[in-house]
Amino acid sequence: MDQVRVIKVKQSVLANNDARADALRQKLKERGVFLVNVMSSPGSGKTTLLVNLINRLKNDLRIGVIEADMDAIVDANTVENKTGVKTVQLHTSGECHLDAKMVDEGMNFLGDEGLDLVFLENIGNLVCPAEFDTGATLKMVLLSIPEGDDKPLKYPLMFERGDWFVFTKMDAISYFDFNVDRVEASILKENPNAKFFPLSAKTDQGVDRLAAALLHEVKAYQGKAE
Amino acid sequence: MKLFYAYAPEDEAEAKSVLQQLTKLGYDLEKVDTVPSDPSNVTLAFFSSKTNLNSFWKALPWLKEQKQYSSYPFLRVMPFFLYHSKQEDPEIAFEGSAGELYEAVFSGEFKPFGWDFDQSCPEAEFQRVLNNYEE
Numbered sequence: 001m002d003q004v005r006v007i008k009v010k011q012s013v014l015a016n017n018d019a020r021a022d023a024l025r026q027k028l029k030e031r032g033v034f035l036v037n038v039m040s041s042p043g044s045g046k047t048t049l050l051v052n053l054i055n056r057l058k059n060d061l062r063i064g065v066i067e068a069d070m071d072a073i074v075d076a077n078t079v080e081n082k083t084g085v086k087t088v089q090l091h092t093s094g095e096c097h098l099d100a101k102m103v104d105e106g107m108n109f110l111g112d113e114g115l116d117l118v119f120l121e122n123i124g125n126l127v128c129p130a131e132f133d134t135g136a137t138l139k140m141v142l143l144s145i146p147e148g149d150d151k152p153l154k155y156p157l158m159f160e161r162g163d164w165f166v167f168t169k170m171d172a173i174s175y176f177d178f179n180v181d182r183v184e185a186s187i188l189k190e191n192p193n194a195k196f197f198p199l200s201a202k203t204d205q206g207v208d209r210l211a212a213a214l215l216h217e218v219k220a221y222q223g224k225a226e
Numbered sequence: 227m228k229l230f231y232a233y234a235p236e237d238e239a240e241a242k243s244v245l246q247q248l249t250k251l252g253y254d255l256e257k258v259d260t261v262p263s264d265p266s267n268v269t270l271a272f273f274s275s276k277t278n279l280n281s282f283w284k285a286l287p288w289l290k291e292q293k294q295y296s297s298y299p300f301l302r303v304m305p306f307f308l309y310h311s312k313q314e315d316p317e318i319a320f321e322g323s324a325g326e327l328y329e330a331v332f333s334g335e336f337k338p339f340g341w342d343f344d345q346s347c348p349e350a351e352f353q354r355v356l357n358n359y360e361e
């Protein structure tokens with residue numbers, strides 16, 4: 001298969017990120033495109049989960065993917081090869097996050113015409129991406145079991161600002177002291193609307209529930225609730 | 227809330243129109259010719275693509291003096307870029323004279339806030355960006 005298309009994107013020169021993000025969100029809403037900003041530490045399982053989710057949803061929704069990396073292309077190739085959906089790769093030239101301008105350029109590059117759902121795999125990092133509104137409709141934060149259940153205490157902004165929290169690699173839970181109830185309670189304290197999805201992309205346990213919730217959310221957003 | 231401000235003569239008309247809007251929002255604005263009496267207040271340093279670096283330094287001589295000694299971490303100066311999005315793209319403007327002025331004058335700690343005269347309510351974004359200057 002051909003290599004995916006790559007563009008280099010630069011941060012906006014201005015500090016006005018939120019207005020730009022609001023404008024992008026508005027534009028996507030008018031076109032019925034639901035954008036999910038997927039964030040986590042490096043290696044929490046973003047790409048693996050996206051491949052699994054997309055293969056479940058691609059018959060019901062037209063899906064696109066924007067992969068972001070400082071300078072690699074592996075994730076975009078993996079997603080495109082394993083799902084066949086349209087994927088583009090953004091290179092941030094060393095930046096540790098995406099801002100709304102970069103995502104807007106990424107959406108133009110992907111061409112959102114006719115798409116229902118776009119996944120944005122942000123740079124693996126729990127700090128910088130939390131600070132920047134990308135214009136996404138939903139912020140999905142992954143926390144893998146081996147990382148430990150104290151992460152909300154160490155990276156509070158990410159866990160305050162996220163919408164859906166996915167606990168990945170649940171198949172490994174017996175090897176780690178990860179208390180799902182405790183981590184949910186600590187997130188809910190600062191973020192009472194948080195929703196939780198414990199799952200394993202390896203055994204498929206729990207992935208169905210997340211796929212169904214996403215499908216429902218996208219249909220409701222497009223005014224086509226089942 | 228008290229804010230200081232300064233601008234070069236070529237930006238006077240546009241800066242004044244921004245000041246008028248900010249006054250309506252309840253900001254207490256004071257022009258500075260010397261080092262701001264209270265450096266904990268934010269100073270708005272207006273500039274645009276048409277600002278000349280020399281005349282900018284003349285309008286803010288105290289800033290030049292500070293810059294010679296340190297990158298003035300104790301002074302909270304907001305680079306305040308004036309533009310019309312229908313006429314110019316700030317991303318391109320900063321590849322030219324606006325970017326040169328920004329590099330020459332400011333510490334780089336804060337990205338410039340852009341006030342777009344062609345956008346419906348730039349003051350909402352101004353208030354959000356101003357929050358970044360609060361410790």
Ligand SMILES: Nc1nc2c(ncn2[C@@H]2O[C@H](COP(=O)(O)OP(=O)(O)OP(=O)(O)O)[C@@H](O)[C@H]2O)c(=O)[nH]1
Pocket residue numbers: 040041042043044045046047048049075123124168169170171172199200201202203
């Ligand atoms: N056991 C187990 N391993 C998993 C699961 N999901 C992902 N992995 C493994 O975790 C490693 C990292 O997964 P990726 O999907 O590449 O993680 P990522 O978050 O995309 O990583 P970066 O893009 O580098 O930040 C890989 O070796 C995956 O096979 C899971 O549910 N269970």
Ligand SMILES: [Mg+2]
Pocket residue numbers: 046047048075121
């Ligand atoms: Mg990845």
